[in-house]
Amino acid sequence: xxxxxxxxxxxxxxxxxxxxxxxxxxxxxxxxxxxxxxxxxxxxxxxxxxxxxxxxxxxxxxxxxxxxxxxxxxxxxxxxxxxxxxxxxxxxxxxxxxxxxxxxxxxxxxxxxxxxxxxxxxxxxxxxxxxxxxxxxxxxxxxxxxxxxxxxxxxxxxxxxxxxxxxxxxxxxxxxxxxxxxxxxxxxxxxxxxxxxxxxxxxxxxxxxxxxxxxxxxxxxxxxxxxxxxxxxxxxxxxxxxxxxxxxxxxxxxxxxxxxxxxxxxxxxxxxxxxxxxxxxxxxxxxxxxxxxxxxxxxxxx
Numbered sequence: 086x087x088x089x090x091x092x093x094x095x096x097x098x099x100x101x102x103x104x105x106x107x108x109x110x111x112x113x114x115x116x117x118x119x120x121x122x123x124x125x126x127x128x129x130x131x132x133x134x135x136x137x138x139x140x141x142x143x144x145x146x147x148x149x150x151x152x153x154x155x156x157x158x159x160x161x162x163x164x165x166x167x168x169x170x171x172x173x174x175x176x177x178x179x180x181x182x183x184x185x186x187x188x189x190x191x192x193x194x195x196x197x198x199x200x201x202x203x204x205x206x207x208x209x210x211x212x213x214x215x216x217x218x219x220x221x222x223x224x225x226x227x228x229x230x231x232x233x234x235x236x237x238x239x240x241x242x243x244x245x246x247x248x249x250x251x252x253x254x255x256x257x258x259x260x261x262x263x264x265x266x267x268x269x270x271x272x273x274x275x276x277x278x279x280x281x282x283x284x285x286x287x288x289x290x291x292x293x294x295x296x297x298x299x300x301x302x303x304x305x306x307x308x309x310x311x312x313x314x315x316x317x318x319x320x321x322x323x324x325x326x327x328x329x330x331x332x333x334x335x336x337x338x339x340x341x342x343x344x345x346x347x348x349x350x351x352x353x354x355x356x357x358x359x360x361x362x363x364x365x366x367x368x369x370x371x372x373x374x375x376x377x378x379x380x381x382x383x384x385x386x387x
Contacts, residue, residue, distance in 0.1 A: 100251070101211065104197060107253045109207040111182035112199045114149040115139050115158070115172070115245055123200040123246035124148060124172060125255065126179045127275075132283055133172040133179075134275065135245035136260045137163055140170050148174055149204025162282025166290045167229060167270050168260045171282035182247055185254030187233065187271035190217050196235055197249050198259050198267060202242025212237030212267070220352055221261075221268055230355045233257045233269040243267075291358035292387035294327020295320050295334060299350050302339075311377060316349045317341050332369060332382035342370040343382075358384055 115124040115135045122139030126132070133148060140146050140160055148158045158172040194214045201207045216234035233248065239262035248257035248269045257269030278288050297318035307315045318340040323330050334340075340348045344367050346357040362384045369380045 101197070101209075104249065104251065104253045105199065105207070105209045108182055108197075108199055108247065108249050108255075109151065109201075110180040112151070112201045112207050112246060113179075114201050114204040115146055116149070116202065121202045121242050122244045123202055123242060123259075125199075125245070125247045125258065126181045127171075127184065127279060128181050128283075129177070129179075130283075131174045131176055131179060132161075132279070133158065133174060134258060134279070135170050135172060136258065137165055137168045137170040138260070139245045140172070146172065148172065149201075150179070151201055151205060151207055153204070155204070161285050162278075162287055164278040164282065164288035166288065167274050167278060169258070169270060169275065169278055169282070169288075171279065173283075182249075182255045183253065184272050184276060185250055185252070185256045187217075187256045187273045190214055190233060190250075190256055190271075192216065195251050196237060196256065198235070198237045198239055198243055198246060198269075199249065200240070200243040200246040200259075208240070210237045210239065210243075215266065217271075218352070220355075229260065229268060229270055230352060231271055231274060233271055235267040235269065236265070237267045238262070238265075239267045289360050289363060289386045291360060291362045291384035292327070293329045293334075293354075293358065293382065293384055294324035295329045295340075296322035297340060297351060297354065300339070306372070312341060312372075314341065314347050314349055317372070318348050318351065318354060328382055328385045332380045334369070334371065334380065334382070335373065337373075339372040340369065341372060341377075343367060 111126045124133040124135035148156045156174040161173045162171045197211045219232045221229045221232040247255040261268040320338045343357040363386045369382045
């Protein structure tokens with residue numbers, strides 16, 4: 086039994102080493118002006134993804150590889166709503182990582198976090214997924230609406246590094262460590278942003294200008310044919326001069342639908358406020374007291 090256990094541990098250890106070895110060439114350092122973080126090569130055209138807060142407002146920075154190369158990098162695009170920044174370097178020999186499908190991640194799944202903040206040997210930590218599609222907000226200078234949460238310890242400098250699965254595919258990008266949990270942006274969110282950022286554009290978000298909280302609707306209200314949902318969003322604050330204010334949204338209104346999307350959670354509202362809705366007049370169904378009202382709202386860019 087002891088021999089079998091030892092052989093299993095050796096195979097498991099060897100498998101982890103192989104995953105780390107395979108992903109390491111894609112992991113680089115990103116640092117300038119006293120900042121030190123990690124980046125990951127995402128294609129064969131010299132594009133490197135990192136955390137937005139690593140480069141902050143910089144337009145240029147430096148990238149370092151474990152082979153000792155130091156490269157000038159230009160920040161070509163940002164998605165500040167997912168803490169993403171895309172860099173561009175002139176080096177066709179960099180090895181891109183394989184982007185995986187984060188939609189298949191399961192709680193309990195084994196993952197590894199890689200980093201290289203000092204242009205030296207890549208460092209690795211590991212753990213399991215403890216949560217998926219978690220809205221993480223209200224901390225530091227950014228928020229992540231569909232975060233991956235893990236128990237992998239992220240040391241200083243891990244921001245911008247890849248979170249990989251047991252096959253070495255990148256399923257997320259690490260952005261923070263809080264309450265003994267690692268926070269990562271899912272790879273599918275990254276895929277949706279890379280093309281736009283590579284064109285030199287910043288990702289924008291549609292904005293209503295409300296603070297809401299989900300509530301359970303009374304049974305008699307939820308059963309109404311013109312409602313047909315068990316929960317909705319109550320408005321606790323409306324920003325002056327915002328799209329919501331201009332549409333007539335009031336404190337205490339209950340948001341039921343935006344367009345065809347039922348608003349049962351904050352994530353539903355975030356999902357409905359896509360970039361394509363910016364400047365587009367949209368129907369907003371609200372309940373005010375016992376009366377249903379249909380407002381017309383035009384989300385603004387933020």
